[in-house]
Amino acid sequence: MHVVALGDVGVIDDMMHIGDEAMFQAAHDELDSRGASLVAVSSVPDETAERYRVRAVPRIRFDGLGRAASEARLEAVLARADGHTTLAPDDSAHAVVAAVADADGVLIAGGGNLASTWPLHVYERAALAGIAARLGRPLVVTGQTLGPHLHGRDRELVANLLRSAKLVGVRESSSLQLAADLGVTARLGVDDASFVGMRSGDGPPARDGVLVSLSLSLGRAPRADTVARIAALLDEAADVVGGPVRFHAHFGSLSGTAARGDAVLHDEVRACMRAPSTVVPTGAPRAAASLARSSALLITGRYHPAVFATPAGVPVLGLVTDDYTAVKQRGALAHWAQDATVPISEADSSGIPRLRGLWHERERIGADAIVLLPRHRGDSQRWWDAVATALG
Template identity: 55%
Template sequence: MHVLVIGDVGVIDGMMHIGDEAMFEAAVDELRARGVEAVGVSSVPEESAERYGIRCVPRLGFGGLDRAASEARAAQLIAAARGAHPLPEDDVALPALEALRGASGLLNAGGGNLASRWHVHVFERSTLAAMAGALGVPVVVSGQTFGPDLIEADAALVAGMVRSAALASVREPDSLALARSWRDDVRMLVDDASFLTDARTDGGVLVSLSGWFDHRPAEVVEAAIARVVDHAADVVGGPVRFLAHFGPLDDPAPTRGDAALHERLRERMTAPSEVVPTGSSVEAAALARGAALLVTSRYHPAVFAAPAGVPVLAIEVDEYTRIKLTGALGHWGAHPPLPVDELDATGTARVETLHGDRTAIAAAATAREPAHRADTATWWDEVAAVFGAAR
């Protein structure tokens, strides 16, 4: 028997999204450690199969569909799972349906994409859960962020998935409050990828940023960030390293994803810096865990760094990033994120505060680590028990 695991994985056009891959990898590792075989759902099944050493099947065919077409597609797939209307032999979702029919469970792996801005993920995950329900396959929802933007129709789909799950967990307080309005036994844990590795790659200032500024003038924000990173190099010491969490694996030209932003910042800076090529999730986690200071507007660099007691200057640009970064840092007693609009006025002072508090930050993380590790282990023990007890 196997468990079907869906995350937002698969390297498309050579572009790697480290955070999405990290949550999937952590889930596969945790299941494997408990003797549970995983079969993945991926945008690029062959690539993911090779990366994780498991069998993978394609996604369900919601990509590029509008809401009306997505509703029709969901109804078609659920009907097929119920045996009412078989899928055509060339339907892209047929391998996932067959894998689900032979599964002892479905794991909706960690992610922050269940929001109406990405309705494809709302439909894909809720439909797969409904298909599992039609087949009598138990569902677990792990390590999620819900919203903050969820229109009524999408909220109903996500709520139905959560209510039908054998177990459900989220990773920050805002999602917990929403999920507890659907069922009262949803748990809050640290992100699923928090303990992906214990390794550390020694380094000075690590910078991992997204180019999403919520429609603010890019040149203004970039100039402020460059000044803060220059100051960090003076206060903390070098080297200054840039790592794109959404970046190209097979293209040395830094013109895509986070790498393009990083190059613009490096051109503005006076301090010397270097680029670490986008690689594996484990390599990225080790680099974040070994930094003396992390500057990031992305979520998973903070997830990796905070458990190791690394001071984190997290930059929030909208409600979504505020919710996630506040959650990631709050678990470890770390300093809250800084709103991007305050970066120019208080960013350099925050760098000095973080550096001055580095011993206390490390101590707070060390004090919290045993409980978080124990809770995480218990969670995966219970997940494996749900799947092991099925059928």
């Protein structure tokens, strides 16, 4: 079975986005174990092909296009799938259409891009879904956050692509409701990357210290003030939890010493702290997952550290900046009977008492994870069985 799979993969300028790669890694591992070979749609096909040992083709690309130009490109790409083209001979869409024509099915892998915040991603996925429909290939959409802001033409495109899919998987109850509003029956489950690097039967790892993963984006929160507030929260965490404080950038450089991506904010916060801290370099998803699961407490503005940590019963405090990050963080935590999030602008004022309460609940959180883990793992395995059948 050959499957064309689209995820936000491809390391550009040596910058790794661990969460995006982790969701594709999960899809690759699950389908590979069921006898499927993937053709990745990637921003950097050569890099992705080498990383996952798969074939890869370039993205269709709607980058930098306005609405009218995106509509025109979508129409041209779908015409190419119908056998009529005005596209240039070197247009990347040719390779995608050819890959789908040679495949048994198409997978849109996990992510949070089906929202009006990123119309280029909506068009990219709508184009791939349209190609699959025109060529008679089954489509599965897995591990998605929908919206929360989804309006006008974006809403229409997302509704059409979801309705064309044989299966749709979402990862939050709010996304499940939005799918229903669009006339789509979806499956609600944990994020696809929840069990990356986690072998069945493994006991809880030894845990110590505080792990910190922040996003460089602070929303509308004032930077200097917010840095000071986060530093105060982390100093309190160091006092309450004990052990080392480690910073780990989920969007960061794989080489070099200059801080880039999330590491820029990490350095600013570390400079304001009184507690000592260290930096764990950005690396591959499996290593990031192991790190998250071996911490005694996670404080994160990123989504996937919480996805990795919660199955191991690690208490998580999420720092949210807007409706989108709140939906994702609360959704990830809710699967594992956790709910500790605070606005990043209140990292110290609301965050410190929430931190203390969270630490007090750590034994209950760990016990709940032990009960929930086999249930979620079993549900995940059944989902991927169904995905393979639908694509096969």
